[in-house]
Amino acid sequence: xxxxxxxxxxxxxxxxxxxxxxxxxxxxxxxxxxxxxxxxxxxxxxxxxxxxxxxxxxxxxxxxxxxxxxxxxxxxxxxxxxxxxxxxxxxxxxxxxxxxxxxxxxxxxxxxxxxxxxxxxxxxxxxxxxxxxxxxxxxxxxxxxxxxxxxxxxxxxxxxxxxxxxxxxxxxxxxxxxxxxxxxxxxxxxxxxxxxxxxxxxxxxxxxxxxxxxxxxxxxxxxxxxxxxxxxxxxxxxxxxxxxxxxxxxxxxxxxxxxxxxxxxxxxxxxxxxxxxxxxxxxxxxxxxxxxxxxxxxxxxxxxxxxx
Amino acid sequence: xxxxxxxxxxxxxxxxxxxxxxxxxxxxxxxxxxxxxxxxxxxxxxxxxxxxxxxxxxxxxxxxxxxxxxxxxxxxxxxxxxxxxxxxxxxxxxxxxxxxxxxxxxxxxxxxxxxxxxxxxxxxxxxxxxxxxxxxxxxxxxxxxxxxxxxxxxxxxxxxxxxxxxxxxxxxxxxxxxxxxxxxxxxxxxxxxxxxxxxxxxxxxxxxxxxxxxxxxxxxxxxxxxxxxxxxxxxxxxxxxxxxxxxxxxxxxxxxxxxxxxxxxxxxxxxxxxxxxxxxxxxxxxxxxxxxxxxxxxxxxxxxxxxx
Numbered sequence: 001x002x003x004x005x006x007x008x009x010x011x012x013x014x015x016x017x018x019x020x021x022x023x024x025x026x027x028x029x030x031x032x033x034x035x036x037x038x039x040x041x042x043x044x045x046x047x048x049x050x051x052x053x054x055x056x057x058x059x060x061x062x063x064x065x066x067x068x069x070x071x072x073x074x075x076x077x078x079x080x081x082x083x084x085x086x087x088x089x090x091x092x093x094x095x096x097x098x099x100x101x102x103x104x105x106x107x108x109x110x111x112x113x114x115x116x117x118x119x120x121x122x123x124x125x126x127x128x129x130x131x132x133x134x135x136x137x138x139x140x141x142x143x144x145x146x147x148x149x150x151x152x153x154x155x156x157x158x159x160x161x162x163x164x165x166x167x168x169x170x171x172x173x174x175x176x177x178x179x180x181x182x183x184x185x186x187x188x189x190x191x192x193x194x195x196x197x198x199x200x201x202x203x204x205x206x207x208x209x210x211x212x213x214x215x216x217x218x219x220x221x222x223x224x225x226x227x228x229x230x231x232x233x234x235x236x237x238x239x240x241x242x243x244x245x246x247x248x249x250x251x252x253x254x255x256x257x258x259x260x261x262x263x264x265x266x267x268x269x270x271x272x273x274x275x276x277x278x279x280x281x282x283x284x285x286x287x288x289x290x291x292x293x294x295x296x297x298x299x300x301x302x303x304x305x306x307x308x
Numbered sequence: 309x310x311x312x313x314x315x316x317x318x319x320x321x322x323x324x325x326x327x328x329x330x331x332x333x334x335x336x337x338x339x340x341x342x343x344x345x346x347x348x349x350x351x352x353x354x355x356x357x358x359x360x361x362x363x364x365x366x367x368x369x370x371x372x373x374x375x376x377x378x379x380x381x382x383x384x385x386x387x388x389x390x391x392x393x394x395x396x397x398x399x400x401x402x403x404x405x406x407x408x409x410x411x412x413x414x415x416x417x418x419x420x421x422x423x424x425x426x427x428x429x430x431x432x433x434x435x436x437x438x439x440x441x442x443x444x445x446x447x448x449x450x451x452x453x454x455x456x457x458x459x460x461x462x463x464x465x466x467x468x469x470x471x472x473x474x475x476x477x478x479x480x481x482x483x484x485x486x487x488x489x490x491x492x493x494x495x496x497x498x499x500x501x502x503x504x505x506x507x508x509x510x511x512x513x514x515x516x517x518x519x520x521x522x523x524x525x526x527x528x529x530x531x532x533x534x535x536x537x538x539x540x541x542x543x544x545x546x547x548x549x550x551x552x553x554x555x556x557x558x559x560x561x562x563x564x565x566x567x568x569x570x571x572x573x574x575x576x577x578x579x580x581x582x583x584x585x586x587x588x589x590x591x592x593x594x595x596x597x598x599x600x601x602x603x604x605x606x607x608x609x610x611x612x613x614x615x616x
Contacts, residue, residue, distance in 0.1 A: 175483070176555065178565040180572050236559070243551055247484065251544070257486040264488050268576040 005029075012215050015252050023219055030216050034066050034204050041188040043157075043202040044071070049078040051155035051199070053146055054102070054110075056083075056095030058217040059161030061102060063205055065222065067159060068106045080153055084142050085114035087122020091229055113149050115141055119298070120306050123231075130305045134231035137301050144298035148289055150199045162203045165210040168258040169240045176240075183262070184269035195281065197290040209255060313337075320523050323560050331527055338524050342374050342512050349496040351465075351510040352379070357386040359463035359507070361454055362410070362418075364391075364403030366525040367469030369410060371513055373530065375467060376414045388461055392450050393422035395430020399537055421457050423449055427606070428614050431539075438613045442539035445609050452606035456597055458507045470511040473518040476566040477548045484548075491570070492577035503589065505598040517563060 001020065003010045008022030014029065021029055038044050052067060054060045064081060071077050081103050085092055096112070103110040116122045123138055130137060150158045167186065174183045188207075191200035205213060217223045247254040283289070284296035291297065309328065311318045316330030322337065329337055346352050360375060362368040372389060379385050389411050393400055404420070411418040424430045431446055438445060458466045475494065482491045496515075499508035513521060525531045555562040591597070592604035599605065 171483075175479075175569050176559070176562045176565050178568045178572075180569040239555070239558070243555075247547070247551075250547070251484070254484045257484050260486045261483050261488040264486075265573065265577065265580075268580055269573065272573075272576055 011219070012212075014212055015209070015256060026215070026219070030208065030212060031066065031069070033207050035070060037188055037204055037207050038070065041202075041206075043159075043189055043204055044077060047076050048157055049080065049153075049155045050157050050159050050202070051080050051082045051111075051150040051153060052108075052159045053161070054081045054083050054099050055161075056098045056102075057161070058223065059163055059205060059210075059213055061098075061161075061222050062213050062217050062220075063159060063161040064102060064106060064108065065220070067204065068108060079108055080155060081108050081110045082146065082149060082153065082155075082158075083110060083112050084145050085112060085116075086138055086142070087115050087124050088229065088231070089124055091227060094227060111149065111153055113145050118145060119302050126305060137305060138231070140297045140301055144289065144296070147199055148287075155199060157202050158199045159202050159204060161205055161213075163205045163208050163210055163213055164255050164259055165241065165244070167203075167206060167262075168244055168255040169237055171258055171262050172240050172244070173237065180269070181273050184266070184273040187263065187266050187270075195290070197281070197283075206259075319527070320520075322520055323517070323564060334523070334527070338516065338520060339374065339377070341515055343378060345496055345512055345515050346378065349510075349514075351467075351497055351512055352385060355384050356465055357388070357461075357463045358465050358467050358510075359388050359390045359458040359461060360416075360467045361469070362389045362391050362407050363469075364406045364410075365469070366531065367471055367513060367518075367521055369406075369469075369530050370521050370525050370528075371467060371469040372410060372414060372416065373528070375512065376416060387416055388463060389416050389418045390454065390457060390461065390463075390466075391418060391420050392453050393420060393424075394446055394450070395423050395432050396537065396539070397432055399535060402535060419457065419461055421453050426453060427610050434613060445613060446539065448605045448609055452597065452604070455507055456595075463507060465510050466507045467510050467512060469513055469521075471513045471516050471518050471521055472563050472567055473549065473552070475511075475514060475570075476552055476563040477545055479566055479570050480548050480552070481545065488577070489581050492574070492581040495571065495574050503598070505589070505591075514567075 001010060002008065003022035003025050004018040004020045005025040005028075006022060008024065010020035011023050012021055012026050013019050014021065014026075044050065050067065052060070052064050054064055064079075067079055071079060081099070083096065083099050085096060100110060114122070115126070119141060123134065126137060127134055146158060170186065171183060174180055188203050189200060190203075191198050208216075214223075244255060244258075280292050281290050282292070282294065284291045284299055285294050286299040286303075287296060289296050289298070295303075309318060310316065311330035311333050312326040312328045313333040313336075314330060316332065318328035319331050320329055320334050321327050322329065322334075352358065358375065360368070360372050362372055372387075375387060379387060389407070391404065391407050393404060408418060422430070423434075427449060431442065431449075434445060435442055454466060478494065479491060482488060496511050497508060498511075499506050516524075522531075552563060552566075588600050589598050590600070590602065592599045592607055593602050594607040594611075595604060597604050597606070603611075
């Protein structure tokens with residue numbers, strides 16, 4: 001058995017017809033896919049300032065490495081890394097070291113924002129009194145800071161490490177829970193184009209599976225310091241993920257089928273839900289960030305959970 | 309614990325907020341849901357001649373019973389039962405007795421068509437030489453006869469026993485396999501409205517789960533003679549079914565979420581795929597029935613599998 005592209009020994013099988021690759025041909029396949037996604041969906045344009053959300057995990061590490069590589073020599077496009085320090089001892093402190101080292105190696109400026117400074121308390125402190133699901137408060141704060149800080153830094157796009165598995169899971173979760181309207185805001189590039197209060201989000205790893213990204217990170221030697229958030233408890237997503245992995249193992253191409261079918265109807269969804277979406281967006285009366293009610297979710301949490 | 313509607317002892321739990329029902333209140337709930345589906349989606353109109361596809365299974369047995377009940381006194385609407393005899397010894401011969409008895413009891417005329425007479429051979433005979441999956445040839449023949457014979461009998465609508473489980477499974481299967489275009493032809497009422505070559509299909513049990521229909525059939529004493537086709541081998545559907553049952557057990561309302569989300573986007577799909585669909589439909593050069601190529605799938609099978 002040889003690599004489908006050359007005569008070397010294959011190290012990985014990916015989905016598709018030509019699917020056994022040696023290390024070098026896998027890197028080519030992987031990087032070509034990222035470039036194709038960027039070109040097809042116009043993810044990067046002249047004079048962009050791209051903020052890359054980095055968590056220290058495999059997806060965002062691979063993303064930052066590849067964006068730097070792809071944009072080498074493009075003096076008109078600027079990259080800044082953005083990390084959020086939730087304040088989780090034993091996890092974030094370790095991954096922050098990793099993030100700092102990566103950014104140093106790649107010569108990318110890193111902007112760091114913490115819950116403690118922005119909201120008054122670290123997540124560890126919040127959880128001493130808050131007894132809800134950690135991810136519910138943390139998710140609100142993280143999304144809030146990613147949008148607000150990306151704009152403050154002067155970015156016009158936020159690149160995230162979302163991959164095919166993440167997207168296929170979210171599509172199904174939205175179907176199972178009758179949240180189809182939320183799906184209208186998904187895809188390789190998202191954001192209400194004519195509303196500058198929301199930064200556009202781009203997902204260059206959209207067409208790559210988790211397995212492919214993990215393999216790429218491992219084969220490129222980017223894997224050694226990854227660890228997982230101790231509060232990772234989204235059991236619903238975990239069950240959808242396990243189910244999808246089962247189907248993919250039995251019926252190769254299932255994840256790809258889901259996102260391809262979704263991308264076919266996405267323009268219809270975007271068109272249909274656009275007006276409705278515009279109507280709902282106001283500005284928070286406390287922080288002036290965009291929100292669907294009078295007070296945004298982040299300020300509501302600060303008032304209820306942190307100040308009390 | 310009492311029934312959520314009265315003070316009797318409950319016999320079943322259904323999804324939703326008021327969900328524990330005694331026998332009488334469950335019958336009311338069930339029949340009200342069917343009536344509401346018929347009204348909301350305009351499944352039955354003045355002067356309709358409705359052909360009911362009966363297999364002898366629980367779904368079509370419940371369907372025929374309910375349609376007769378709902379349409380009692382409506383002299384303008386005619387019902388005819390249509391059964392297909394594939395020629396499967398030990399299965400269809402038994403269920404045909406059941407079908408004949410039901411139709412006799414309900415005073416509904418039964419029209420019976422067999423593969424042997426229509427195509428020259430019974431399924432049992434076909435399978436002596438045909439080595440493909442039985443369901444692939446049988447499904448083509450059955451769908452072909454249902455459409456053609458319904459029109460010949462003079463019907464303008466074909467009622468089938470498809471339930472919420474069937475529909476949720478098909479929606480997901482189409483998503484997983486990137487067949488979203490096929491989904492545009494689904495819903496409680498289907499058929500290309502301005503193309504008389506296709507009979508409109510109606511699904512009055514659309515919003516009822518398999519569990520509810522089985523319970524209704526059992527509690528109404530309609531259950532005793534059901535058996536299953538020995539060739540039932542759609543393992544892909546079976547796996548999607550098992551997975552959905554698992555999710556429903558853990559996250560009540562999953563199936564309902566899937567069809568509700570789907571019905572929200574269905575008008576967009578129908579509008580989008582309509583023109584494309586019209587372009588593709590020709591008439592078979594052998595039998596003149598509508599098809600997507602020059603020769604329809606049924607005639608292709610007759611030429612390849614039966615005549616050779």
